[in-house]
Amino acid sequence: MHSHKPLCLSGSGLTKVFGLGRTKTVAVDRVDFEFHEGEVISIVGESGSGKTTLAKMLLGLINPTEGEIYFQGQKRDISTQKKKQEYWKNTQAIFQDPFSSYNIFSKIDTVLLDCIHMRGGRKLPKEQKIALMTEACGFVNLKFAELTNKYPFELSGGQMQRLMIARIFLLKPKILLADEPTSMIDACSRATILDYLMKLRDETGMTLIFITHDIGLAYYVSDSVYIMERGKFVERGSADDVILRPKQPYTRRLINDVPKIYEEWDLSTV
């Protein structure tokens, strides 16, 4: 459905190998993908399938052993620190554990100010910076006035994860990679977090990539779904095609293992 939109991030033959000789592990094995602007993509796999390694390559945290990543149609170049920083202005991430996502020595004001500075707002007058931070906190239903002068550890897990989204609101990246953003939060806060992320996508038109093991979540949020097994994409397609009409036995098993409520959950298959 987004194929008419320009490509935002794509890759060909992307491979990551860890170790050498007998300990050699191919974590990501020649994967190809095309993510379009404004698309919501889910990469679904079990633990050890290589989805986080792929995420780290997309973010430029580790270098691929082979293969290329293309950003907006151009070969991605992050060979120098400066180019990397430029790339990170456009590519941001939210991680699984909000508790370890912050610098424990920075106050929340600093966390948010850094985002404004990164977007070139260093010279803005103070009032305008505060207005921006208040707006960002308001977006995720936090009150900036109550957060100022606090440290991240003084917030609850759900609040921290929301503050993470407030950061993204200020940064307005082209790509947001969310690595298991809701797996440490309970089911009711999960809906809240997803709501904010989808709203942010609608407002900014960014590409949203979910890395998750929760195939239900993938079905609910995404336009296209990639199923990953042992470093390879075994199935990809629109969310409806992959989840409702899976072709691969692996995909069928993943769907089967998640508890159902409308249909009978078949327990005989384990």
Add this chain to the structure above:
Amino acid sequence: MAKVMLEVRDLTTKYITRFGEDVYAVDHVSLKVEEGKSLGIAGESGCGKSTLALSLMGYYFPPLHYTSGEIIIGGRNITSMKPDDIRKSVLGTEIAYIPQAAMNALNPTQKIIHFIEDVVQAHDPTENKKSIYDLARASFEVLGLPAEVLQKYPVELSGGMKQRTVIAVSVILRPTVLIADEPSSALDVTSQKMVIKMLRGLMETGFIKSMIFITHELPLLYNVTDDIMVMYAGQIVEQAPAKQAVFDPLHPYSKGLMGSIIVPESGLRNAKLTAIPGVPPNLKKPPEGCRFAERCKYVRPDCKATTVALYNAGDHRAYRCILSEKTLREAYQHAQS
């Protein structure tokens, strides 16, 4: 009517913080579990579900303290018993408990069989090793676990296997009630399914007579339990058979909770997830009146003024709201259209 295995009347327990403040995490909770039935407890983090599980065992250690109420199991009120007597004659044989990170409960330097020997001998010191081994082997066989596991150390087992081992050990003395607190939340979906299959099999094979299952994963709860209780801020806000609780909740909080279910089934993709705004109240100073009022879409001025009792709606259903069933249903209908 089936035999009642566990009955709890008006149980109230509290935490005392190091500043001497009282936190009522379980507030006048009553429940009944009948033979052959499983009861599910749902609710968001911090609503008191795990505290309820700990309180049900009748074994209190600081900062958790017993305040009032009765826990009747096998015709005995265990709240008046001494902690040591409870440990010897109730835990393990009447009530068994699987904690959240159960797989970490195993001793890394002990083989599984030695762990089982300790458990069994704590209840009956006269049991010899041979008969314990036979018992363990037989139990493991019925539960579909390989007998080799008995001779292994915990590190040699995978997470899912450890979890199932702990469950097998916890039911080895054939307890009346099994309390399972998030037994599968740290596992991947496949291991989770194996744990669930095992739990469902426990009652059929006669290992346990009834079960209390605690989780915030509603689809799981729906698949395992007969009845569901929804907890909010230390109180029960709704009680209903599983099907009604999930598909036809009455209390506005349960309604919100059920609206946050995500399953990979057609029909869900176009459904709107409901998020409940706000945070639960601080239980150090619970608000007057309805505890959910602050976050409720259908709040009325009276909600905050009077204490709301659990209203019996018939058909094994109860909910804690001042609005009538009809008014609530109309409000939900209206919200949908």
